[in-house]
Amino acid sequence: MREEIIVSGRMNHLIDPYLQIWHWPIPFYLFVGGLAAGILFFAALMTIRGKEEQYTAATRYAPFIVPFLLVLGLGALFIDLNHKPYFWRLYTTLRLESPMSWGAWTLMVVTPLSIIWCAINIRYIFPKWQWPYEWLKNLDAFFVKHKMTIAWVMIISSTILGIYTGILFSAFNARPLWNTSILGPLFLASGLSAGAAVIAFMGKTHLEKTTFAKIDLLIIGIELFLIIHLFMGFLASSQVQIEAASLFLGGEYTAPFWIFVVFLGMVVPAILDFLELRGYPIPTVLPMILVLFGSITFRFIIAFAGQASRYLY
Amino acid sequence: MRYAMAIDTKKCVGCSDCVVACQTENNVPIGYCRDWVVEVTDGTYPQLELEIRSERCNHCSNAPCVRCCPTGASHYAEGGIVLVTANKCIGCGACIASCPYDARFPHPDGHVDKCTYCNHRLLEGLKPACVSVCPTKCMYFGDLDDPNSEVSRIIKKRKWKTLIPEAGTSPELYFLI
Numbered sequence: 001m002r003e004e005i006i007v008s009g010r011m012n013h014l015i016d017p018y019l020q021i022w023h024w025p026i027p028f029y030l031f032v033g034g035l036a037a038g039i040l041f042f043a044a045l046m047t048i049r050g051k052e053e054q055y056t057a058a059t060r061y062a063p064f065i066v067p068f069l070l071v072l073g074l075g076a077l078f079i080d081l082n083h084k085p086y087f088w089r090l091y092t093t094l095r096l097e098s099p100m101s102w103g104a105w106t107l108m109v110v111t112p113l114s115i116i117w118c119a120i121n122i123r124y125i126f127p128k129w130q131w132p133y134e135w136l137k138n139l140d141a142f143f144v145k146h147k148m149t150i151a152w153v154m155i156i157s158s159t160i161l162g163i164y165t166g167i168l169f170s171a172f173n174a175r176p177l178w179n180t181s182i183l184g185p186l187f188l189a190s191g192l193s194a195g196a197a198v199i200a201f202m203g204k205t206h207l208e209k210t211t212f213a214k215i216d217l218l219i220i221g222i223e224l225f226l227i228i229h230l231f232m233g234f235l236a237s238s239q240v241q242i243e244a245a246s247l248f249l250g251g252e253y254t255a256p257f258w259i260f261v262v263f264l265g266m267v268v269p270a271i272l273d274f275l276e277l278r279g280y281p282i283p284t285v286l287p288m289i290l291v292l293f294g295s296i297t298f299r300f301i302i303a304f305a306g307q308a309s310r311y312l313y
Numbered sequence: 314m315r316y317a318m319a320i321d322t323k324k325c326v327g328c329s330d331c332v333v334a335c336q337t338e339n340n341v342p343i344g345y346c347r348d349w350v351v352e353v354t355d356g357t358y359p360q361l362e363l364e365i366r367s368e369r370c371n372h373c374s375n376a377p378c379v380r381c382c383p384t385g386a387s388h389y390a391e392g393g394i395v396l397v398t399a400n401k402c403i404g405c406g407a408c409i410a411s412c413p414y415d416a417r418f419p420h421p422d423g424h425v426d427k428c429t430y431c432n433h434r435l436l437e438g439l440k441p442a443c444v445s446v447c448p449t450k451c452m453y454f455g456d457l458d459d460p461n462s463e464v465s466r467i468i469k470k471r472k473w474k475t476l477i478p479e480a481g482t483s484p485e486l487y488f489l490i
Contacts, residue, residue, distance in 0.1 A: 001357055007365075008329035008350035013420035014406075019415065021406040057352025072449035083423030089384040089403050100407045171381060173480055174413035238479070311413045311477045 005313075019175075019307040020054035025080035027299035028164040031194075032073040034108070034187055034295065036066045038161035038195020040114060042212075047147065056213070057202040060121045065198070066114040071309075074107065099124070099171045103164045109157050113150065120144050152308035163187035169306055177244035177309035181232055186226045190295050193219040197269065197291035201284045209284055213273040216287065220270040227262065253305045263303060265294010315374075315457040316392035316430055318444070318474065319464050319487040320367050324451035327365040329351055330444035335369075340440035342421050347428040347459045348443055364490075367434070367452070368441065370395060370416040370428035371476065371484030377406035378417065386424070388410060390454065393485060394432055399424040430454070457485070 014021045043063045046055040081087060091108065095101040120143045123129045131137045143150065166187030169178035193216055200212035236244035247253045269287035276282040327350045335341060335348050336448045347367035355362045379387045379395060386401035386406050397408075397417075402424035409425060420426035425446075431441035441443065444452040455462035463471050468487055475484040 001355075003354045005352055006349050007327050008332045008346070009354045010317075010346050010349040012345050015415050015418050016407065019410065021409045021419070080405070082406070082419045083399075083402050084404070085423075086384075086400065086403045089386070090399055093384050095383055095385060097380045098407070100381065100405055104383060121464075170376070172411045174377060174411050221406045310415070310475070311480060 006279060008082060019310070020187065022080065022303055022307060024300070025076035027303040028229070028296070029073040029076040029080070030168065030187070030299045030303075031296040032069040033103075034162055034165045034191025034196070034299075035194045035292070036069040036073070036110070036114065036191075036215055037158040037165070037188070038157035038191040038193070039063055039066050039198060040110065040117070040154050041162065042195055042199055042215075043117065044151040044158065045279075047151040048155065048163065054196040055199075055208050056124070056204055056207070057208055058199045060124045061197075061204075062199050062202050063114060063117050067111065068112060070107065070111045072272050074111070087231060093189060095096060099164065099168045102160075106157060106161050107166055109153075110161050113154050113157060116143050117154065119189060120147060120150075125181040137311060159188065162191040165191060168300060172306075174311065175306045175309055176238075176240040176311065177234075177242075177247065178306040179241070182226055182230045183302070184228065186223065187299070189219050189223045190298055192270070193223060194295040197284075197288040198287060200273075203284070213284070213287070214223050216291065217270055217277070219241075220273075221289075222268055224262070240311050243312075244305075247305045247309060252308075255299055256297070257301050257305075261294050261298045264290055265297060266291075267295070314392040314459075315437070315485065317455070317457040317468075317487060318372075318430070318441070319453040319467050319471075319489055321449075321451040321453075321471075321489040322364050323364055323489065325350075325365045325367055325458040326449055327367075330446050330448055331367050332443040333380075334446040334451045335428070335431075338434070339429070341426075344425070345420075345426070347420055347426065360472035363413075363475065366434060366488055368379050368414065368416075368476070370412075370430075371414055371428060371482065372428075372485040373484045374481040375481060377413075377480075377482060378412040381411045383407065384469055389416045392435075394430050394435075395427070396429055396432065397425050397427060411475050413482065414484075422485060456462065 010016055034240055039062045040056045046058045052059045090104040131140055141204040164185045167185035169179055170183040173179040196212045200209050203209035203212060234241045248257045269290040272282050272287045329350050332348050341347055351366045351368055351487055353364045374393055376395050384401050384403055386398045390396045393452045404423045417425050417427045442453050453464045453467045455464035457465055471489045473487045473489050
């Protein structure tokens with residue numbers, strides 16, 4: 001038996017008895033970042049494939065949510081900072097070794113891109129839209145002319161944003177639950193799935209709804225595959241990671257993770273997508289709500305459980 | 314120059330003088346501490362082993378907190394001491410999450426705070442406050458690159474361990490066992 005106690009007393013705020021430095025703003029920020037990445041990815045993908053006319057929700061309408069999502073996410077990130085007056089320091093340094101720095105700069109690229117994308121598609125929302133100044137008209141014409149280039153930059157930057165939402169956690173080897181490279185692709189898949197579900201809901205045509213239901217189904221399959229690999233990796237790893245996995249395999253996060261994230265957030269929407277593709281009249285709002293609920297719950301659970309997992313010495 | 318500290322777990326009695334000295338010297342806010350004393354009991358009665366450790370930031374030479382800091386506020390100072398520049402720190406908490414020793418905490422002023430090895434005292438040729446007050450003289454501090462320093466000699470002479478070496482942080486806080 002081994003017992004370890006701090007005899008001098010240590011109750012540092014947000015550190016003891018267990019780490020709670022990251023509250024709701026960080027998982028919320030990662031959720032909206034992932035969802036924004038998912039929507040922009042499909043907007044860029046369908047544009048690059050020349051399917052703009054068939055998939056109007058993906059390329060023209062859904063991207064209008066993205067700037068709002070990113071502003072909400074950045075607002076949450078700002079709320080989370082303890083030393084707010086120095087926020088600007090993020091943008092006076094580029095540190096390649098720091099995932100937080102990568103994230104800040106990626107958002108610096110993705111946010112203006114999403115606004116440009118909305119600007120060049122605004123006439124599809126408001127047909128009578130006219131830019132007020134000549135230079136704005138010229139700028140709009142310039143961006144429309146280079147739409148394909150913007151789409152390529154957007155598909156790459158949105159992929160980085162989607163992966164980054166997981167890498168932010170996985171770069172910390174001090175927290176055994178987070179310290180797995182699977183989190184990057186898993187959070188990317190979760191963001192893409194959320195994006196696909198929103199687009200399927202917003203889809204104007206049967207083709208668009210069924211295509212994105214298929215895409216969502218495929219991505220949910222990939223997510224389940226990655227979750228199995230996540231736990232296989234943990235259970236085949238060192239003691240600290242076995243104990244981290246036990247938080248989900250009998251520990252305090254078992255029920256919320258398997259019921260809310262895996263069952264309600266992945267298995268049920270996958271069944272609904274499948275039934276929809278088989279012709280059953282399933283309202284697309286249902287899988288969307290469930291996927292979004294699963295996606296946000298997933299990030300909250302990983303954020304909190306990761307802080308509860310630690311090295312023992 | 315490479316500053317390091319060695320703490321003799323056979324001599325430490327866990328009096329917490331080091332903790333109080335640090336709080337006083339560094340004006341650590343009430344309710345917080347930069348160092349602390351851990352008591353580890355191992356085994357089954359009556360075969361028990363007791364180890365007492367005075368712990369603090371390990372001033373790792375491969376510090377994850379320095380690596381993950383997005384602004385460069387966490388940095389290596391002369392002698393490998395890991396410090397935080399308060400007016401560069403945005404209080405994002407990444408360094409706190411990255412430390413396997415939980416040695417950092419958010420200062421009520423917003424920036425992150427931690428042990429500095431009493432850098433301000435070192436500049437005046439003094440030892441860190443915790444080392445200077447220890448009643449059992451169980452702490453040794455000095456330059457590991459100098460083979461004649463007190464810390465180099467004791468590390469050469471005695472068996473030692475570092476905490477969580479498997480985390481790959483290369484800590485510079487040694488425990489004599």
